[in-house]
Amino acid sequence: MVGKRKPKLAVWKFASCDGCQLCLLDCEDELLAVAGEIEIANFPEASHRVVKGPYDISFVEGSITTPHDAERIHKVRRASKFLVTIGACATAGGIQALRNFADVSEYTSIVYPSPEYIKTLNKSTPIADHVPVDFELRGCPINKYQLVEVLSAFLNGRKPNIPAYSVCMECKMRGIVCVMVARGIPCLGPVTQAGCGALCPSYDRGCYGCFGPKETPNTSALGEAWKRLNVEDRDIVRAFRGVNAYAEPFRKASEAYEK
């Protein structure tokens, strides 16, 4: 593809821990190939060099938690042809969305000596609540192979192969013995989207739901199945209130068991 301009990539950070961006840096073997195919135009975590927009593809990490960020995301959207949100913060509001179930002013008054300096929104919200998003890549953190897949798909004009089905599907494809059936360990796998390769069940633990709700998740049936394993309501609430607490099906499930 001689003479073709390399597509420009930008990586943006909102309220987040940087873990998802680091997944891009963690693509050690693939990074050279990435650098060969795209121009990394804005990626503060990797380089100080900033190339002006517009950008062909933007990866957005983090959720919207401040009035300033609620403005800034529109600028990012305007400067980006294709916008991909990465990680649980950007796609669901992240762990910081636990504030959505509480009173933020109460928090700030406890944590900060002068809470009046804190300008924060009442809710932590996903990027898609503010601007149109072209693709959402789930996970806390994201899976680097899925990230490379999204990038390859974008560069080659094809649909990314990112399944929306359950963690159970990958769990079984890997031949892992189900921890819920064989050990009675509560697992969120049946309602969680695949992507991690069933990491936790492969280490004898239940799934924590890092990749958020799968397509058509039956959270109430899972709650009932957990109760049959003697899990108490408040622990069901806690399980759904993880990094994807504000993803609607998980939010509704935790609220249902809070009553």
Added chain:
Amino acid sequence: MTKRQENIAVLESEGLGYLVQALIDKGYEVLGPRIKDGAVTYDQIETVRDLPIGWTDRQEPGSYRLVKSGKKTYFDYAVGPHSWKKYLHPPETRLWEARRDEQGFTVIEPERETAKKALLGVRPCELQALAIQDTVFTGGPYLAPGYQERRSNLFIVAVNCVRPGGTCFCASMKTGPKATSGFDLALTEILESGRHYFVVEVGSASGEELLSDLPTKVADDAEKEAAAKAMERATAKMGRELDTKGIRELLYKCFDDPHWQTVADRCFSCGNCTMVCPTCFCVNVEDGTDLSGQQAERWSRWDSCFTRDFSYIHGGSIRFTVKARYRQWMTHKLAYWLDQFGTLGCVGCGRCITWCPAGIDITEEVRALRDKEQSEKVQSV
């Protein structure tokens, strides 16, 4: 070494080690039952000590536990979460790859698997599942890539079920508990009055040949009788039952039954049932590229009728509701399959019952539909 007059022999339990070794010596990779992560799974076997000696299992809808039996048996378990399809129809296979070059691109065919595999401990229901997948993958005008090669390099040691599991219903499906065909050798394990031995049936010339290398003797009447009795007891001890009488018509009649919704309320559409099912064969074919677009690959990966995207056609999924997915799955297994392949698609192994984390039981759901149908009939008279 005794020359057998007929094809029923007896191998003392200590002789099982010779069987495994004979297979290894003939160049087979021996695959069989092994305990892993709290279940009997299928994996490579190097010696009989790898087998689940003294283990049995307790199976119920949505629950599986290994239990120590305190006996010296090798095969006192019922089927676990794995099935042999993982070797014959692997979870993922690269169908082909292509590389760009000056002429355009070159297609590279994958290397065909030629390794000889011996499957040790294939249950009668699993033999039927293999036969079903043979029909699916090689019965029509198009052959599934690689399947025939993998299949023709097999040596099958079946093991009859003297102790069916809590969710087994092969007797209803007429697929077990005794193997009738599709094996090279079939063993019935007998542990009675302190004597531990195998009654061995020969199912093929290669089975015959292998057996001639082993220290066997001709089975006497008492030993044959012991094996037959064990099978009778097993048939009487089935964990579950599924009445297949008029099943196709029943399911076609029940297409719009509200009962499907009550199942959907419990079902996670997680796909576990189809992943563990030894006959489920559906795959998704995925095209991928590398970053530079110089290389493309086509992969086949297990898929499930329980996923939304499985039925995605232009414009959306045609089975968006879980109700439609469960109905499709069960109706395919027990009705469409007959139209499509001439047999039922269920062999009664019970895996989908045990490994459903919601504990949904296909035999119960068929019964519920049948009962409703019956009572409606009564009412309309």
